[in-house]
Amino acid sequence: xxxxxxxxxxxxxxxxxxxxxxxxxxxxxxxxxxxxxxxxxxxxxxxxxxxxxxxxxxxxxxxxxxxxxxxxxxxxxxxxxxxxxxxxxxxxxxxxxxxxxxxxxxxxxxxxxxxxxxxxxxxxxxxxxxxxxxxxxxxxxxxxxxxxxxxxxxxxxxxxxxxxxxxxxxxxxxxxxxxxxxxxxxxxxxx
Ligand code: S6P
Ligand code: ZN
Numbered sequence: 001x002x003x004x005x006x007x008x009x010x011x012x013x014x015x016x017x018x019x020x021x022x023x024x025x026x027x028x029x030x031x032x033x034x035x036x037x038x039x040x041x042x043x044x045x046x047x048x049x050x051x052x053x054x055x056x057x058x059x060x061x062x063x064x065x066x067x068x069x070x071x072x073x074x075x076x077x078x079x080x081x082x083x084x085x086x087x088x089x090x091x092x093x094x095x096x097x098x099x100x101x102x103x104x105x106x107x108x109x110x111x112x113x114x115x116x117x118x119x120x121x122x123x124x125x126x127x128x129x130x131x132x133x134x135x136x137x138x139x140x141x142x143x144x145x146x147x148x149x150x151x152x153x154x155x156x157x158x159x160x161x162x163x164x165x166x167x168x169x170x171x172x173x174x175x176x177x178x179x180x181x182x183x184x185x186x187x188x189x190x191x
Pocket of ligand 1: 058073075089090091092101140141142154156162
């Protein structure tokens with residue numbers, strides 16, 4: 001029986017939208033994702049000025065990375081901008097190309113931008129109650145364009161793996177910026 005995973009449960013608090021217990025938590029501040037923003041000057045100005053804001057945090061329930069298991073996590077993206085670009089996750093491809101994912105939006109508003117290595121591009125506005133299916137091969141980044149936290153539950157195969165390097169090096173082809181006070185999807189000038 002020793003190699004049989006045990007069932008368990010955790011609880012989602014409907015006020016704070018945090019799950020407890022979780023088995024891993026990570027926080028991403030600006031310094032930790034400085035190469036992911038398109039406005040390098042704005043990033044440098046903030047960091048040189050001693051500002052290193054918390055952009056997002058993730059509460060994860062991870063299983064062993066084997067086929068058949070699923071991982072899940074709550075992501076909380078804080079409101080704010082770096083230059084004109086809204087607070088967002090780094091974004092990634094799943095290393096295992098056949099791995100898909102589900103997002104359940106719990107709080108706030110924003111966008112998800114998605115792309116494939118074959119040139120596919122998609123962007124979808126997100127609001128509370130929405131369920132987003134991220135098909136295999138689509139890289140995904142979530143952006144908070146609102147004034148409150150953007151919080152969502154993600155569920156994905158435990159053996160998916162995460163490729164951040166491709167996005168860090170090449171950027172997303174579409175980014176979401178504040179243009180005259182409105183979230184606007186534009187082509188990334190850096191790409
Ligand atoms: C994992 C899933 C999410 C993200 C989280 C942070 O497959 O997509 O739990 O890990 O939203 O984003 P990122 O791009 O830093 O992993
Ligand atoms: Zn993912």
